[in-house]
Amino acid sequence: MRRASKVWIGIGLALLAVGGVLYFVFFLRAMQHVPGDPARVGSAPVRLAEPGINIWASRRPSEPAGCVVTGPSGTPVELTRFAGKDNYTTDSGTWYLVYRSAAEVPAGSYTVSCSGGDPAIVYAAGPRDYISDFLRLIALAIASAVVPGLAGVAIIAVTLIRHRRRPPGS
DSSP states (O other): OOHHHHHHHHHHHHHHHHHHHHHHHHHHHHHTTOOOOOEETTTSOEEESSSOEEEEESSOOSSOOEEEEEOTTSOEEOEEEOOSOOEEEETTEEEEEEEEESSOOOSEEEEEEEESSOTTOOEEEEETTHHHHHHHHHHHHHHHHHHHHHHHHHHHHHHHHHHHHSOTTO
C-alpha cells in the first residue's frame, strides 16, 4: 500500500475517532438536561439552577389557573400563556406546558402559586426551555457522530477500492 493511501486511511480513522469523541461529549451534556419531575407548586419555593421558568399542569387545562411567580428579591415575574402543545412524560405522569416566563429570569429560588381553574389539576414549575435543550443536545450528539463518521467511512472505502483496482507493482 502506498504512503498516500495510508495517509488517507489515517484521516478516515481520525474522522471516525473525532465523531466518537464529539458524540460522547454531547451525549454527556444531554444527560445533564434529562427532563425530570418539575417541582410541585405551593409546597415550597422552586429552586432553579438555570435561567427562566416554566409552569406545567398535570392535565391539559381548558382554562389554566392564574399563576403568580415571585422572584428571589420579591419582584413579580411576568408570565405568558403557552399556546402550543409542549408536553413530556416522567415517572410521575405527563406534564403540559401552560405558562413560561416572558423573559429569562436568573437562576434562584422562586415562590409560585396557582389558584382558580380545575382543582384536580396539579401545577408544577421547572426551568425554561428544558426539553428543547435536551432534544437539541441529543440531535447534536447524533449529528456529531454521523457526519464525521460517514466522511471517515467514505474516505476509507474510496481509498481501499482505489488500492484494489491498481495492478500489482504500480
